[in-house]
Amino acid sequence: MxxxxxxxxxxxxxxxxxxxxxxxxxxxxxxxxxxxxxxxxxxxxxxxxxxxxxxxxxxxxxxxxxxxxxxxxxxxxxxxxxxxxxxxxxxxxTSTKLLGYVAPDDFDSKYSKVIDSTSVKIEKILRAITPKTTRTKKIKGENSQDYSQYLVMEIMNRAMTNIMENSGRKESIK
Structure with a gap:
């Protein structure tokens, strides 16, 4: 084959x-x-x-x-x-903002530099957070590593939500 x-x-x-x-x-x-x-x-x-x-x-x-x-x-x-x-x-x-989108064909090439440079900065912050999340109590029947990863994602999700919500309010106030 x-x-x-x-x-x-x-x-x-x-x-x-x-x-x-x-x-x-x-x-x-x-x-x-x-x-x-x-x-x-x-x-x-x-x-x-x-x-x-x-x-x-x-x-x-x-x-x-x-x-x-x-x-x-x-x-x-x-x-x-x-x-x-x-x-x-x-x-x-609802307390949920659903972000539906269709990315343009040139998304990766158009935004790759800003994504790469910003990702490095955010990775440093996440590396500092990750040890704290692995110390959480294990939930019965759950993989603690998966739960730890979910916890980090939830922290990021809420931080991004706060930034998006507050930046939207500041723009509408101007």
């Missing part, structure tokens, strides 16, 4: 998500709901209307089904409950 193609694949991206979250956002309408609820609390009716504006025509019962799945996964939560004329309306919101 002769080899027709062989290529070394370098890991340059880590995706952290739970199976529960991945299943919850596998439906494009549910991903869109998370996007719609970012920094807003809306009722199921309002969400259905917003979905229609973006090309997702869903019945209110279907929207409620999607909301239940997202709520069960922890990606959205009830932010407010109102009572009006004997009816109860739930308003949903």
């Amino acid at each position: 002769s080899t027709l193609l062989e290529k070394e694949i370098k890991v340059n991206r880590i995706l952290t998500t739970s199976v529960k979250h991945a299943r919850a956002i596998e439906d494009p309408a549910r991903s869109k709901i998370i996007e719609i609820l970012y920094h807003r609390a809306l009722s199921a009716d309002q969400i259905a209307n917003e979905l229609k504006k973006t090309g997702y025509k869903k019945a209110l019962t279907t929207v409620r089904h999607h909301l239940d799945i997202l709520k069960d996964s922890g990606l959205i939560e009830i932010a407010k409950i109102e009572e009006s004329r004997g009816a109860i309306t739930k308003f949903y919101s």
Whole structure:
């Protein structure tokens, strides 16, 4: 047998998500709901209307089904409950910013220098953090190394979120 193609694949991206979250956002309408609820609390009716504006025509019962799945996964939560004329309306919101994107074909060549130089600086910080995360208690049934790696990713995720959220506010204030 002769080899027709062989290529070394370098890991340059880590995706952290739970199976529960991945299943919850596998439906494009549910991903869109998370996007719609970012920094807003809306009722199921309002969400259905917003979905229609973006090309997702869903019945209110279907929207409620999607909301239940997202709520069960922890990606959205009830932010407010109102009572009006004997009816109860739930308003949903999220603490998750979903970054969906399509990278341009020239992304690697266009940004490789800034990615490489910045990565070196961030690696130094992570090397200082990593020993602290390996001292965490082992969770029953979990691989402590995987958990330690997840903990580092979560630290980075929250730091990046804080920077992105605060830089967005500063820009809107200007």
